[in-house]
Amino acid sequence: MDLVEPRIAEYIRALYDDGDPVRHEMERLGAERRFPIVGPLVGRHLQQLALSIGARRVFELGSGYGYSALHFARAVGPDGIVHCTDLDADNVAMAERFLTQAGLWPRIVYHQEEALAALRRTGGTWDIVYNDIDKDGYPDTVDLAYAHLRPGGLFITDNVLWHGRVLPGGDDGTPATRGVALFTRRLFEHPGFLTRIDPTRDGVAVALRRA
Ligand SMILES: C[S@@+](CC[C@H](N)C(=O)[O-])C[C@H]1O[C@@H](n2cnc3c(N)ncnc32)[C@H](O)[C@@H]1O
Numbered sequence: 001m002d003l004v005e006p007r008i009a010e011y012i013r014a015l016y017d018d019g020d021p022v023r024h025e026m027e028r029l030g031a032e033r034r035f036p037i038v039g040p041l042v043g044r045h046l047q048q049l050a051l052s053i054g055a056r057r058v059f060e061l062g063s064g065y066g067y068s069a070l071h072f073a074r075a076v077g078p079d080g081i082v083h084c085t086d087l088d089a090d091n092v093a094m095a096e097r098f099l100t101q102a103g104l105w106p107r108i109v110y111h112q113e114e115a116l117a118a119l120r121r122t123g124g125t126w127d128i129v130y131n132d133i134d135k136d137g138y139p140d141t142v143d144l145a146y147a148h149l150r151p152g153g154l155f156i157t158d159n160v161l162w163h164g165r166v167l168p169g170g171d172d173g174t175p176a177t178r179g180v181a182l183f184t185r186r187l188f189e190h191p192g193f194l195t196r197i198d199p200t201r202d203g204v205a206v207a208l209r210r211a
Pocket of ligand 1: 066067085113114133
């Protein structure tokens with residue numbers, strides 16, 4: 001299910017196009033390998049959210065080869081830091097290549113490690129926790145993200161509309177669909193978060209940690 005009519009998505013994509021060659025190369029690779037990067041519509045959303053709260057410290061759960069991190073790294077500025085996590089060594093190597101090309105590698109720390117374990121081990125308080133791991137792992141991220149966000153910080157999660165499979169009658173019985181549905185209930189029921197869903201691409205949940 002396309003949440004945004006493809007011609008409208010294309011129209012917005014063209015408006016957002018800043019000609020950035022590194023971003024374009026990362027998008028080409030994503031299309032070639034059918035690798036699920038967030039894409040330019042969500043990427044700009046992430047960058048703007050980070051800038052709007054003056055984020056300096058971002059922790060990503062599930063970073064792939066660094067496309068979402070490219071947007072966060074631009075937003076946090078030269079004194080900021082983006083911690084990335086991925087289990088796959090090739091992804092980490094590609095991220096280093098792309099983000100070095102973009103001049104952003106000094107703002108990045110990559111953990112080749114299970115994402116939740118890396119956040120627990122690293123600890124600290126973050127302005128943004130961003131979540132894009134395997135979907136069956138989503139439910140366990142809610143309390144962990146809350147514990148590591150500052151009041152006024154954002155917990156941002158991709159794919160919460162899961163191509164419509166979370167709609168009534170759409171459940172395909174897979175651990176991924178169950179994971180996204182359970183996660184979303186937990187997030188909306190959590191008294192410490194004020195949450196909304198932006199229906200861009202596959203749905204982005206933005207949860208504000210209350211004071
Ligand atoms: C959807 S992709 C991330 C895309 C990235 N956020 C972007 O838009 O550029 C998910 C990535 O997270 C990694 N991953 C999934 N579950 C993970 C986990 N529990 N810990 C660490 N990495 C994980 C996968 O290997 C994959 O590369």
